[in-house]
Amino acid sequence: MKIETWMSTFSRIMFVVAMLFFALAVVEKLANLNGQTLSFLTYEPGRLLEFSAIMLLFVVTVTLRRIRKELHERG
DSSP: OOHHHHHHHHHHHHHHHHHHHHHHHHHHHHHHHTTOOOTTOOSOHHHHHHHHHHHHHHHHHHHHHHHHHHHHHHO
């Protein structure tokens, strides 16, 4: 497999994981507002949002790299 295929697959996996972290952070924050918590989470909602943002930054970087490469090949 080419490196581009691996990067595309890894980028998609990172996007899904980032969305899961985001959803968990929202659910945890809503639970905290009601005075409850999700017992299996060891991170605060803010920390989960940070992890999600870092993963999404990687996804955006890989996507922009791919766009730049395609434009360079056309141009």
